[in-house]
Amino acid sequence: MPVINRIADFTPDMTAWRRHLHSQPELVFDCHKTAAFVVEKLRAFGITDIHEGIATSGVVAIIEGQGDGPTIGLRADMDALPMDEITGLDYASTITGAMHACGHDGHTTMLLGAARYLAETRNFKGRVALIFQPAEELIGGAEVMVREGVLEKFNISEIYALHNLPGLPVGHFQTTPGPIMAAVDTATITIQGRGGHGATPHETADPVVAAVSIVQAIQTILSRNHYAFDELVISVTQIHTGSADNVIPDTAWIQATVRSYDKNVQAMVMRRLEEICAGQGVSFGVEVSLDYEIGYPATINDPAKTAFACDVAREIAGDAAVNDAASAEMGAEDFAFFLERIPGSYLFIGNGDTAGLHHPKFDFDDETAAHGASFFARLVETAQPLG
Template sequence: MTTLPRIDGFTDELIEIRHDIHAHPEIGFEEQRTSAIVAAYLQALGLEVHTGIGKTGVIGLIDGQRGPGRTLGLRADMDALPMNEETELPFASKHPGRFHGCGHDGHTTMLLGAARYLAETRDFAGRVMLVFQPAEEGLGGARAMIAEKLFERFPCDEIYALHNAPHLDHGQVRVMSGKAMAGAEFFDIVIRGRGSHGAQPNNARDPIVVATQLSQAMQSIVSRNVNPLDAAVVSVTQLHSGSAYNVIPQSATLSGTIRTFDDTVAALIHGRIRELATGLADAYGVEIEVDIRNIFSVLENHPEQTEALAAAARDIVGDANVADLVRPAMGSEDFADMLKMVPGSYCWVGHAGDIPVHNPAFVLDDGILPIGASLLARIAERRLDERVEMSATQAMSA
């Protein structure tokens, strides 16, 4: 393990920043305090800073001291989850119902660490663009920044990001070229029937009966309609209806998620859900409204940038700790939308602990901070150096 010595020297500062952000979590598009901390830190480094992009997003720009060149982006997400924390850490969330249960406080801190290193050394040609993104957790933060002309205002040649991984050993890094994380849709299905007294079900058109039938029928879509060689998930995660023991309610709502790696498969699932809803509406004499919303694109890493990221990781954690991901992940990540605009890659960095993300007891190991910061800084230096050398070679050949 050869984390950058300069970053090792201010790791205590990074831990302090991470603990502070962790204690004051903010959910998507509400990251006012976090973005203010980020902007102030970057300004103290003497960087050009832009705020309010995608509501609470922050951009920092670092120009190298080796002359003009290409621009490389580094991105971190800042938002917390709308859930309670059960870690009993001394710096646990001070706000019930809000918790950095996915480690975005760590991602933000790692990028701040890389920013300090790059701002102090500037040993590269061209520019590094730091992207601190809001609202990754299903609220469309990447799309909001892109909609506000992120890459038109700040042109970028390639971009990189990482995520902590408690399922990997400390210091292990996994990369994957091509489709690495699933695209996702969220759905809400509202069933409107006719309410009645619970003792007189004959006077009702019971939406709960229809909701349970539809939920069960939807479980057959992947097993009976999707090609077995195509990965897909349909999960009903919420069923809301009723308010009393003796009242058959007027309506019920099913909600959940769809995960696929192919737009054709997603379209097939959407169609089958609507067909099942139409059939059950006719059979039970109710109205069913289906709303399916695309939230995450399929995350597809670019081959050249993935190999570059793996090479940078080997510099930091050693050859033995860097490998390809065994299979794509069914989880989703809205960095995918940035990768549709700019070539780049996304990797996973292991840390101590085995409690998964999005669990109320999840704890991010502070030992990952200098590793992640070093990896982000190294890919910037290494890639911009490679591009300068490539341009010089091409010029000589011409």
């Protein structure tokens, strides 16, 4: 079964919705205009059970099927990225410093398309919970929604999400059972030394030299402390210190991102960073403090739900267009907070030959929306058939 005919019929509407959202990006939890647009469309589809203001600007809408049954959750993220767009498109961002560079405008549109179809047909038992989430980028709006009780309040028993993927052909899907996206942590190291004149370094406790040595020591965690087959990435991404060529500063500051899947690996990295900071502090006569912030957990797909989701994707796309054993990614995704609580699956959907995610020339391919909306709709109808 290819794209659902009825969804294909209103593809021009989805294109208009998506391009409107693209031109009006909003950041983190401040997705109020986006949420208002979503609610306006949901009401126009005849959906009345709508809950607003969850996690500040999130929306959950319930569509009742025919007869008793469980509640299946479908999630789309709504927020944009803090960057300027350089696409030159007619519908490019009108907001300085904000851009839909990750395709969340398309994700929201796909879920709206599925909502319109499901509200018209209601060819399923139980209920579907449409989750429109703010703050996927940077902060973790999913964690806030979970903390505010959306899963319990709406009795959601399983949950699914799609994310577009540049480089994968439009109409194709890929995912994998088990770990698919990594946990992400941030390590911030502050070095307090004793500054002075660059001509008399013997009178100082130089934080610059200490910072360089700490960064080099961090590289040994991967090469000497972790098992080669356990996924781990540690990237030092920032070093800040100094103000002039003849001044040894008082302080230096280092920041790194840590990506892992296994909690034991995560604990090992935390321990080794603490040991490195303590040892380097003594070695260079400076004070070194570590602030280790645990961020998004790893995104772990339920094997059975993932197999089911891939079967549904094959109905839409055909066997050759579905990869159910894709490589895991070292990027992170706050959908993990939902999957920590209930089973479900996170899949990628092809966005064609476009600029990469988070690139200032990225744009969601509007042809993708019908495939994603059809997947969501058939997922519900297949999971909770009328019988």
